[in-house]
Amino acid sequence: MxxxxxxxxxxxxxxxxxxxxxxLDLDSNIVERLKYPDQVHEVTVPIERDDxxxxxxxxxxxxxxxxxxxxxxxxxxxxEVTRDECVGLGMWMTWKCAVMDIPFGGAKGGIAVNSxxxxxxxxxxxxxxxxxxxxxxxxxxxxxxxxxMGTNPQTMAWLMxxxxxxxxxxxxxxxxxxxxxxxxxxxxxEAPGRSVAIITRAVCEYYERSLSDTTIxxxxxxxxxxxxxxxxxxxGATIVAISDVNGAMYDxxxxxxxxxxxxxxxxxxxxxxxxxxxSNDELLELDVDVLIPAALGNVITEANANAIQADIxxxxxxxxxxxxxxxxxxxxxxxxxxxxxxxxxxxxxxxxEWLQDISRxxxxxxxxxxxxxxxxxxxxxxxxxxxxxxxxSWRDAAYIVALSRIAEAHAIRGLWP
Ligand code: NAD
Numbered sequence: 001m002x003x004x005x006x007x008x009x010x011x012x013x014x015x016x017x018x019x020x021x022x023x024l025d026l027d028s029n030i031v032e033r034l035k036y037p038d039q040v041h042e043v044t045v046p047i048e049r050d051d052x053x054x055x056x057x058x059x060x061x062x063x064x065x066x067x068x069x070x071x072x073x074x075x076x077x078x079x080e081v082t083r084d085e086c087v088g089l090g091m092w093m094t095w096k097c098a099v100m101d102i103p104f105g106g107a108k109g110g111i112a113v114n115s116x117x118x119x120x121x122x123x124x125x126x127x128x129x130x131x132x133x134x135x136x137x138x139x140x141x142x143x144x145x146x147x148x149m150g151t152n153p154q155t156m157a158w159l160m161x162x163x164x165x166x167x168x169x170x171x172x173x174x175x176x177x178x179x180x181x182x183x184x185x186x187x188x189x190e191a192p193g194r195s196v197a198i199i200t201r202a203v204c205e206y207y208e209r210s211l212s213d214t215t216i217x218x219x220x221x222x223x224x225x226x227x228x229x230x231x232x233x234x235x236g237a238t239i240v241a242i243s244d245v246n247g248a249m250y251d252x253x254x255x256x257x258x259x260x261x262x263x264x265x266x267x268x269x270x271x272x273x274x275x276x277x278x279s280n281d282e283l284l285e286l287d288v289d290v291l292i293p294a295a296l297g298n299v300i301t302e303a304n305a306n307a308i309q310a311d312i313x314x315x316x317x318x319x320x321x322x323x324x325x326x327x328x329x330x331x332x333x334x335x336x337x338x339x340x341x342x343x344x345x346x347x348x349x350x351x352x353e354w355l356q357d358i359s360r361x362x363x364x365x366x367x368x369x370x371x372x373x374x375x376x377x378x379x380x381x382x383x384x385x386x387x388x389x390x391x392x393s394w395r396d397a398a399y400i401v402a403l404s405r406i407a408e409a410h411a412i413r414g415l416w417p
Contacts, residue, residue: 065091075148078113094402140174185352193230198372200237215290217240244269301322
């Protein structure tokens with residue numbers, strides 16, 4: 001058998017668009033339109049290196065669709081950033097915002113650079129110059145970037161400062177994921193993991209499992225994995241395995257998740273705290289009630305999908321299951337809860353951050369947690385209703401909810417001119 005070549009983000013986004021459209025009575029012109037981004041900006045970003053030489057990098061911002069509100073999506077610094085990857089990931093953001101019913105469209109951008117090769121001062125110069133090159137395309141009512149691979153709250157603070165300097169006023173709403181001191185939101189860091197936990201709890205309830213009788217294995221112990229693990233541990237679930245890039249900690253009696261440092265607290269330390277270490281591949285194949293891949297894309301493939309023993313899989317990472325593996329899990333009747341719903345807490349709290357910025361009023365951590373819970377439960381209810389009505393997979397149900405909202409917005413707005 002030929003080894004499976006994982007789809008690109010753009011191929012996945014287009015395939016899922018077409019698949020969801022088959023369940024809906026939509027104007028085919030709208031579906032055709034959604035296959036393409038509204039626009040893609042490509043810029044050259046020259047910076048002076050610390051040794052005095054000048055180097056030029058290529059940056060992109062793909063704006064997919066803004067029928068429901070300003071474009072929203074991450075900005076990554078990674079050597080493999082390409083135009084098509086930004087388009088594909090921007091489309092995913094359109095679906096993610098729509099399934100959450102957040103009034104944003106989708107975008108993604110990045111610079112093809114290895115950020116580890118740059119000093120802090122070089123990263124700052126790169127970010128400021130990129131912001132200036134993109135200044136006419138971004139803005140609180142136009143397109144709002146956020147951190148992604150290779151970027152962080154500091155990058156967003158520089159971007160906000162560069163934009164604000166040129167506009168002549170402080171405009172925190174131009175980016176989200178900033179440090180709270182300059183308009184960032186409390187609870188943003190915890191949000192994607194928290195949403196994974198809220199959705200896991202709802203799914204367990206749906207399948208009539210009490211969390212106190214549920215065993216869970218989680219791959220990745222970073223922002224998503226560790227926060228999901230700790231919330232679920234607090235709510236009574238038994239977390240039997242967690243992992244990082246070095247391997248997995250396994251304890252069938254349950255791990256005390258507070259005592260193991262997350263990636264942010266002490267990078268790649270999970271196995272150092274473990275009595276029993278297993279491999280990441282073994283973690284994925286454990287006989288648990290719930291499996292949460294929350295580290296990387298494409299970890300469940302044609303090669304291991306038949307070996308998955310979990311009863312339910314919740315996608316914590318973006319795209320952890322290849323298309324062939326998704327088909328196998330579906331044939332094996334293992335419910336898979338899709339990333340665009342499960343980890344959407346990140347973009348939801350980004351929306352809260354933007355609301356706080358434009359109204360100049362900070363929310364408490366408790367308010368963020370409460371409102372996140374409300375939004376996640378509402379989105380879960382919408383997806384569950386579609387799942388029951390159409391007799392489709394959870395993934396299809398989420399895409400149907402998202403696409404129907406986007407298509408309705410296009411239909412009501414009509415075509416310009
Ligand atoms: P992170 O950098 O905070 O943590 C990643 C974790 O995965 C670390 O524990 C790391 O050791 C582990 N890891 C790395 N390579 C691994 C490997 N080969 N095998 C096993 N574990 C490995 O990252 P994160 O923010 O938690 O993101 C994880 C996933 O969730 C990514 O797919 C990301 O795109 C997605 N996601 C993140 C957010 C967010 O806002 N942080 C939002 C939505 C989706």
